[in-house]
Amino acid sequence: MKIYDISQVIKVGIPVWPGDSAFNFESTWSLDMECPVNVGKLSLSTHTGSHADAPLHYGDGGDDIATVSLIPYIGKAYVVDARGCGALVEPHHIEAQLPERVERVLVRTFQEYPHDIWPDGFSAFHFETIHMLAKKGCLLVGIDTPSVDPESSKDLPSHNAIKAHKMAILEGLVLDSIDFGAYELIALPLKIAQGDASPVRAILREWQGD
Numbered sequence: 001m002k003i004y005d006i007s008q009v010i011k012v013g014i015p016v017w018p019g020d021s022a023f024n025f026e027s028t029w030s031l032d033m034e035c036p037v038n039v040g041k042l043s044l045s046t047h048t049g050s051h052a053d054a055p056l057h058y059g060d061g062g063d064d065i066a067t068v069s070l071i072p073y074i075g076k077a078y079v080v081d082a083r084g085c086g087a088l089v090e091p092h093h094i095e096a097q098l099p100e101r102v103e104r105v106l107v108r109t110f111q112e113y114p115h116d117i118w119p120d121g122f123s124a125f126h127f128e129t130i131h132m133l134a135k136k137g138c139l140l141v142g143i144d145t146p147s148v149d150p151e152s153s154k155d156l157p158s159h160n161a162i163k164a165h166k167m168a169i170l171e172g173l174v175l176d177s178i179d180f181g182a183y184e185l186i187a188l189p190l191k192i193a194q195g196d197a198s199p200v201r202a203i204l205r206e207w208q209g210d
Contacts, residue, residue: 003205005201008113010023014115025043053159073185075104078097106173107144130158142173
């Protein structure tokens with residue numbers, strides 16, 4: 001069964017949210033006559049690369065990433081096309097591409113993912129799109145941009161709509177080489193106590209069910 005990796009490569013220089021912690025890697029132990037192993041040390045934001053937001057990120061008292069349910073992060077998902085949508089992915093951009101009931105939706109907005117630059121003016125969700133997906137039974141929304149809300153947003157309407165509907169979030173996915181349609185998604189966050197988010201290794205597999 002073919003596996004499609006839809007994760008960013010986490011490396012020194014990976015673009016991060018302006019003002020957030022840059023990724024750094026250094027070797028602390030190295031193979032030599034005295035040491036039998038290589039060991040490295042990471043320094044990074046919880047929102048580095050492809051990542052899952054926890055409710056704690058956008059609401060006081062929300063669950064941390066160690067205690068969220070894993071059910072939304074595994075299962076049938078639809079990849080849909082919203083390229084050319086402009087600032088916001090509105091319901092009419094994607095609704096016709098979806099079945100009546102859907103549990104996971106991943107949205108492509110970039111023509112080509114900007115791996116080496118911060119994407120100023122990236123597309124985000126209109127909060128009405130979140131409500132539309134919730135009515136379809138959606139458990140998880142994912143997008144290829146850094147956030148489900150615009151970069152300049154202070155009131156985070158889409159995050160708050162997601163919170164109201166108890167949905168999960170994936171951000172920063174790489175969907176360039178993925179045909180639109182149904183897949184199996186596997187994108188588990190790390191079990192980080194008090195974590196407001198976690199990087200994920202997100203993959204898709206060809207859907208074998210109905």
